Amino acid sequence: MWIFYALAASLCWGMSYAASGPLLKKGLSPLVFFLGYSIFGFLVALLFMVFTGRLFSLMKGITLSPSDLGWFLFSIGGSALGAYLTYAAMGAKNPTLVSLIEISYPLFVVVFAWVFFHQIELRPITIAGGLLVLAGVIVIILAER
Numbered sequence: 001m002w003i004f005y006a007l008a009a010s011l012c013w014g015m016s017y018a019a020s021g022p023l024l025k026k027g028l029s030p031l032v033f034f035l036g037y038s039i040f041g042f043l044v045a046l047l048f049m050v051f052t053g054r055l056f057s058l059m060k061g062i063t064l065s066p067s068d069l070g071w072f073l074f075s076i077g078g079s080a081l082g083a084y085l086t087y088a089a090m091g092a093k094n095p096t097l098v099s100l101i102e103i104s105y106p107l108f109v110v111v112f113a114w115v116f117f118h119q120i121e122l123r124p125i126t127i128a129g130g131l132l133v134l135a136g137v138i139v140i141i142l143a144e145r
Contacts, residue, residue, distance in 0.1 A: 013099075020087065021095035030087035037083055097140065104137045106130065 020033060049055040064072065082105075089098040107130055113119045122130075 017090065017095035017099050021090050024087065024091035025094075028091075030084060030091050033087040034080075034084040038080070097144065100140050101137055104133055107134060 049058060086102060
């Protein structure tokens with residue numbers, strides 16, 4: 001199922017980027033997009049929890065240590081900042097180039113997973129894929145100069 005979710009997420013991001021680019025170019029603020037993204041996410045999650053009867057049961061039995069709560073807030077904050085910066089970048093350039101640069105984020109996932117948690121799950125084939133992504137990003141940056 002994970003591959004379906006990942007591909008569906010990619011499809012959704014692609015549609016979203018393509019649709020938001022022209023609006024950002026017309027002067028719609030990245031903050032408006034970020035606010036809409038946040039409100040929509042909140043409402044969809046709330047409705048899902050209400051209609052599945054899990055509004056109060058989702059957090060029942062979950063105990064987060066102060067450290068886990070810190071990582072949760074750090075993760076949410078990083079994701080929120082990343083979403084805003086994506087909209088800001090698309091407003092400043094275009095969704096195509098932004099998405100091609102932003103696709104380098106898995107490299108940072110590898111680095112931060114190692115720095116924060118000392119986890120490294122790389123094999124030669126994933127290293128080769130990461131190097132290809134990095135090479136692509138470098139080509140795009142050099143071509144834009």
